[in-house]
Amino acid sequence: MAVMTTVQALNDALGLMMAEDHRVFCLGEDIGKMGGDFGVTRGLYDEFGGERVRDTPLSESAIIGTAVGAAMVGMRPVAEIMFADFIGTCYDQMVNNAAKVHYMFDGQFRAPIVVRTACGGGFGGGPHHSQQVEGWFMNVPGLVIVAPSNPYDAKGLLISSIEDDNPILFLEHKALYRLKGEVPEGKYRVPLRQAKVVREGNDITLVSCMKTLHDCLAVAEELASEGISAEVIDLRTIRPWDHDTVLHSVRKTGRAVVVNEAPKIGGLAADVSAVISEEAFSSLKAPVMRVCGLDTPIPFSLPLEKLILPDKDKIKQAVLKVIKF
């Protein structure tokens, strides 16, 4: 199996899908000859031309609106929003258009679009290039949010997302772009709306996704040497997320910590912990805890940014608190 970075795995998925299905096309800023700000579309322009790897101006509403309109007449657009933070400029198109087209016209139209975007902090990107935006979209019926944590899933999930008939926000964490992993050649799918148990354990369940998933795995490894057996779940699809896998695990371990880089209030972790409390209360030996970003914008200063984002220490402290409850 080839070893690839997440960027290469995503690029591979796009190339495969464009070659296989003439309805698939990409649009976004500097995705053509330049290959995208992070190189995800590199080489596709040469292979498929500027019609299908379409550069746009800084017109984010038009990028998403174009994707939705094209999808309504049978195309399968993959839009790139360079940084997730910029999605505020096309929020209306995502929330009031893409996510509602199927419902409000009672099934007559579909909006099978994929909106890829680079998210996440930890590199000094500051307030407008670092955010996790899933919380902005948790309350949007009709929208699906997919968030891979490694190259294998990135490719398989992107293929599944392009094939899916729902509008999908596809989050690519910048800290994972250069992460390497084994990726099979050719086409394969990673199913949407299915979480994955990435490490088995019996004492506590850690639920996370994207970059913090790796922090959870590192903490689980450390805890193992201290005699605590942690199960780690990668949600992979974070809206709507896979209740069954999480509840099954929590019913076994009786404890849960939910970790998400986005701010705590009203976010993904809030929803996960609420569902655990509603559905698995009688299995719980301790309250569910959340480890999330603080209720602040992302500061530019690296030491300040470190203070507000979740990390291994904060996760470990939360786990120990739950274990000792």
Next chain:
Amino acid sequence: MATIGISTEQHLNMYRDMWRVRKFELALEREFKRGKVPGMLHTGLGQEATLVAVAHSLRREDGIFPDHRCHGLLFLKGTPGAKIMAELFGKATGVCSGKGGSLHSADVTVNNFGDNAVEGSFMVTALGVGLGWKMQGKDSLVAVMVGDGTAGRGEWHESLNLASVWKLPILYCCVNNGYAISTPVAFSHATGDLVEFATAYKIPAVQVDGNDLLAAYQATQEAVAHIRAGKGPYFIEYKTWRWQGLFSGEFRPKEEVQYYMEEHEPISMAKAYLLKEGIVEEQQLEAIEKEVENEIESWVQFAMESPQPDPAKATANVYVGWEVESWQ
């Protein structure tokens, strides 16, 4: 006698369609006041000539994005009027099963892509329809019905710019009725002549009297021919006037109201023209009015008698391929 290549039959059809728009809206307004039509009411009263000019210039496979004053266009595009009326009543037999209503009525069978009640937002959705069809090699065009007020939206300008750059088959029908709710056009935009925006984006653009049916029709025909020839987008500013003032009442100057309701009223203008040119007899026009009355009332009757949507519809078609209940 025929005018600018219009047969007598078409003259009569257009005249009839103006009445269909008028009587549809009047009936709707009446039922709204009786509490039979839920939600908010916007009507296209006073803008019939513009709507009919556009409708008669499009083919069935052409697309439309109708705005909140386009009830008439919804059925003129080909959807049975009873299904439109039922939709506005929120009934099961409506074109969107009662889930869209006045501000969100679409019909995939006639390429009506639906209103978006976030006014102006579909300016950018239209780019995708135009681009998609262009990539698929289709020769259809898509008409966007958009009010003067929406010229303040960023989407408006993103759309004009990219339609021009990408040479998309989009007909921008800017319905300039002078006001956005209460705000006069020239108060909020750098120019009261909205064509100037289009011209700045290098889109061919004209201004036309939207209450003059034949002038509006002719301008639309020229625009459509331009787009069908593969020359890219076209922009028409239809200068018109809506009867509906504010929900709370009339706010516009008396003389202005009188001018548009009496002297420059689109149906009586069309009628005067047809009679002056000797194209039809007065009795024929009266018969048309009566027939339309019956047709529209039958739609109202249908809407009234239709059942409410099945409760299962509340959670249907949120996602493609899976149910809302499955994870709640």
